[in-house]
Amino acid sequence: MTSEQQPAAAPHESSTPGEAAQLEQRLEEALREKEQFRTIAQRAQADLANYKRHASEELEDIRKFGASRLLLKVLGVADDFRRAMEFAANGQAPAALLEGLKLVQRNLDQVLESEGVKRIEAEGQPYDPHQHEALFFVETDAVEPGHVVNVVRQGYRLQDRLLRAAQVTVSRPPQPKNQPDTSEQRHEER
Numbered sequence: 001m002t003s004e005q006q007p008a009a010a011p012h013e014s015s016t017p018g019e020a021a022q023l024e025q026r027l028e029e030a031l032r033e034k035e036q037f038r039t040i041a042q043r044a045q046a047d048l049a050n051y052k053r054h055a056s057e058e059l060e061d062i063r064k065f066g067a068s069r070l071l072l073k074v075l076g077v078a079d080d081f082r083r084a085m086e087f088a089a090n091g092q093a094p095a096a097l098l099e100g101l102k103l104v105q106r107n108l109d110q111v112l113e114s115e116g117v118k119r120i121e122a123e124g125q126p127y128d129p130h131q132h133e134a135l136f137f138v139e140t141d142a143v144e145p146g147h148v149v150n151v152v153r154q155g156y157r158l159q160d161r162l163l164r165a166a167q168v169t170v171s172r173p174p175q176p177k178n179q180p181d182t183s184e185q186r187h188e189e190r
Helices: 017-065 068-092 095-114 182-189
Strands: 117-119 132-139 148-153 156-158 161-164 166-172
Touching: 068 095, 068 156, 068 161, 095 117, 132 148
Parallel strands: 132 166
Antiparallel strands: 117 156, 148 166, 156 161
16 A cells, blocks of 8 residues: 555544543634624624614605704795785785785795695694694684684694694684683682
């Protein structure tokens, strides 16, 4: 048999049983460390993926709602402009001026709409504290109780978020004329 044909000796044939156990223990420890590092790496990857997702969501929110403060200021100007339009429409302004104001109003409405601002339709709707701010209550039989009778100031939404609540007057049932107010009775009993 030539040296090429002879079987190669096992690398640890000459080691003692104590050395083999020690090597096996070191191997097991290395495998445990490898698993710990793999777990740490997987967690770091998951944390990075979560961070990227949160950053992307925040960026999208900033893109959608970053102009909220500016839009609120523009809505204040739009409210003033609407009041001027109402005054001008009462015959207080020349027809040419009124037409110019209407054109500016349409342009302003188009700009707000292009930015995702939508008017909250409140009049005649049930009162919703998430969209309406009740300023007054009026006793009436003409409208179902708990419904918006009048809009004092328009409310708006930006995309799916409330930008400004509508300030409204809400209906309530009329108090019977022959019964005294219970708050006065309680005061007199004291």
